[in-house]
Amino acid sequence: MAIDNEVLRVIRARRSARIFAEGQVSPEQLDALLEAAVWAPSGSNSQSWLFTAIQNREVLEKLNDVVREGFERYVPEDDYPGKLGAKERAKQEGFNFCYHAPTLIIASNRPNYENAMADCALALENIFLAAQSMGLGSCYINQLYWLRRDEGVREYLSSLGIPREHVICSAAAVGPVDRDFPAPPRKDGTVNIIR
Ligand SMILES: Cc1cc2nc3c(=O)[nH]c(=O)nc-3n(C[C@H](O)[C@H](O)[C@H](O)COP(=O)(O)O)c2cc1C
Known part of the structure; x- marks a missing residue:
């Protein structure tokens, strides 16, 4: 019987x-x-991550402005289609890179550390699952990773206490939800078992 x-x-x-x-x-x-984030595994137990949680509406609005400017400045016109689509969306009125979530948790990590992204991604999944367990919604937000080397983005993030030298790995948008979201079907053929 299935567990x-x-x-x-x-x-x-x-x-x-x-x-x-x-x-x-x-x-x-x-x-x-x-x-939940800090209980994630980390390479050699390095725990070198930093989780910066923003709940201040004005700061989130300002960060959104900075992201919009970053897209304009930093993403070249010959970048890959997914990023160019995001750059186009960032120009539209009402654009908000974290969907107006009331809480954004940014995961950054020390530089020159091979497991920076893996550690932060595992911590983010812990955040997503913890959010689900409390009836909150969440979403992985990649824009700050894309724009991690943009001067304007770095400047503003450093004013929020994220060290300049840190690698910005990813972020989690979290907040209350009042609806269900459809599950994209899972693809077949992605599991290989050898017994
Ligand atoms: C590395 C990574 C980057 C992602 N970036 C974004 C993003 O920037 N914005 C967004 O809305 N969703 C983002 N997602 C969420 C995926 O689109 C989503 O997980 C996928 O469509 C499957 O849907 P589910 O999470 O509801 O199962 C990202 C997910 C991953 C793993």
Whole structure:
């Protein structure tokens, strides 16, 4: 019989949320999300990550402006289609790179560390699953990674306490949700078992 339990149900139920409801992640919920992050595994137990949680609406708006400017300045016209699409969207009125989520958690890591991205990605998945377990929505946000070398983005992130030399790995948008999000079907043929 197939094994089923609460953890497996949370893993299956997690979806990328791109529409958030009114409200904020509570201090207790934020603590739980950040605790989940730091309990992730890390290469050689390095734990060299930094999780910067932003809940201030004005800061998030300013960061969105900085991201929009960064797309214009930093993404060249011959970049790959996914990024050019994002650059086009960033020009549109109402664009918000983290879908107006009330909380954004930015994961950065020390430079010249081969496992920087792997460690942060594992921590982010912990955040996503913890969010799901508390009835919150979440989404992986890649824009700050794309723009990690843009001067304007770095300048603003450093004013928020993210060291200049840190690699910006990724970010999690988190917030209350009031709807279900459809699950993209999983592709066949992606598992190989040798017994
Ligand atoms: C490395 C990575 C980068 C992603 N970047 C973004 C992003 O910038 N914006 C976004 O809306 N979703 C982003 N996603 C979410 C994926 O689009 C999403 O996980 C995928 O469509 C499957 O949907 P699900 O998460 O609901 O299962 C990213 C996911 C990963 C793993």
